[in-house]
Amino acid sequence: MDPERGPGAAVTGARAEGPDGNALPGGGGVSRLPFVKIETVATERLLLHPLTVAEGERVAAREPSPGERWGEGYPGAGDLASVGAFLRRCAEEGDPGAFRTYQVRLAESGVVVGGIGFHGPPGADGAVTVGYGIVPGERGKGYASEALAAVVGIARGAGAAVLRGDADPANAASHRVMERAGMRREGERDGLVRFLVELGE
Numbered sequence: 572m573d574p575e576r577g578p579g580a581a582v583t584g585a586r587a588e589g590p591d592g593n594a595l596p597g598g599g600g601v602s603r604l605p606f607v608k609i610e611t612v613a614t615e616r617l618l619l620h621p622l623t624v625a626e627g628e629r630v631a632a633r634e635p636s637p638g639e640r641w642g643e644g645y646p647g648a649g650d651l652a653s654v655g656a657f658l659r660r661c662a663e664e665g666d667p668g669a670f671r672t673y674q675v676r677l678a679e680s681g682v683v684v685g686g687i688g689f690h691g692p693p694g695a696d697g698a699v700t701v702g703y704g705i706v707p708g709e710r711g712k713g714y715a716s717e718a719l720a721a722v723v724g725i726a727r728g729a730g731a732a733v734l735r736g737d738a739d740p741a742n743a744a745s746h747r748v749m750e751r752a753g754m755r756r757e758g759e760r761d762g763l764v765r766f767l768v769e770l771g772e
Contacts, residue, residue, distance in 0.1 A: 609669055614721050617714060619673040619687065622654070624661050627672065630654045642684040644706035650686040653702055660691060667692050669729035670699060675718045684709040687718045689726070697732030698767075703748075719752035727770040734770060737763040 609621040622630070629636050630646050631654050646654065657672040672688030685705035693699050701722055705715050719736075726734045736754060738745035739762075746756075746764060754766040 609671065612673070612721050612725060613678065614717050616678055617717055617721070618676040618678050618681070619718060619721055619725075620676055620683075621669075622657065622672045622674060622688075624658065624666075626674075627654045627658050627661075630674075631658065640680070640682045642682050642706045643708055645683050645685065647704055647706065649702065649704040653686055653688050653704075656690070657688065669725055670731075673718075673722070675703075675705065675714060684714060685718070687715075687722055689722075693731045697730075698735055699726055699731045699733070700735045700737075701726075702736070713751075715748045716751040719748060719754075723752055723754075723768055723770070731770055733767055735765060735767045737765045740764050 611621065612619040626636060631651060633646065635641050653672050657667075660667055667689070670689040670692040672686060674683045675685040675687055676683050685703065687701065687703035690700040690702060701719065703715055703719055703722075723734055734754070735757070736749050737760075738749070740759065742764075746766070749766040750756075752768075754768045757765040757767045759765065
């Protein structure tokens with residue numbers, strides 16, 4: 572996790588639908604699958620935009636949607652990995668609802684400056700894991716912590732019990748991102764420092 576990879580809003584009601592409000596028919600690739608409509612989450616300076624499958628496919632192809640503006644360096648390697656995993660989950664398991672990948676956009680301009688998202692829906696223990704990244708030119712401004720704090724709220728509102736993240740031991744900046752978002756150090760595992768927040772807290 573790079574220095575910025577590494578009290579939110581609740582998620583509104585969700586339903587499976589296509590762009591026209593109706594369930595999409597099967598077949599025709601991942602983008603033909605029904606998706607769950609999740610509202611954009613606004614923070615003080617950011618918009619967390621939930622990716623649809625079609626948008627995710629555009630990110631994977633490095634082709635912005637019409638009218639969309641990407642910050643320099645987006646999508647990075649971490650964004651591409653996250654979006655690829657999101658698309659595979661949708662194809663294999665269906666839409667993950669709130670536990671998906673989000674673009675991090677500047678509220679004032681709409682420019683995409685990074686991504687944040689869940690590695691999947693909650694496991695049997697109710698835990699989810701998050702990953703995040705901000706483009707190099709926008710780091711050091713607190714955007715990662717602001718986005719992560721909102722994702723804590725998303726996870727809580729969607730029923731997860733625990734949110735986890737991890738970072739390299741030497742990546743003090745990412746440690747601070749998670750601490751500012753209310754996560755505490757859990758220990759080390761597989762060469763990474765692990766952080767968590769219990770969402771009932």
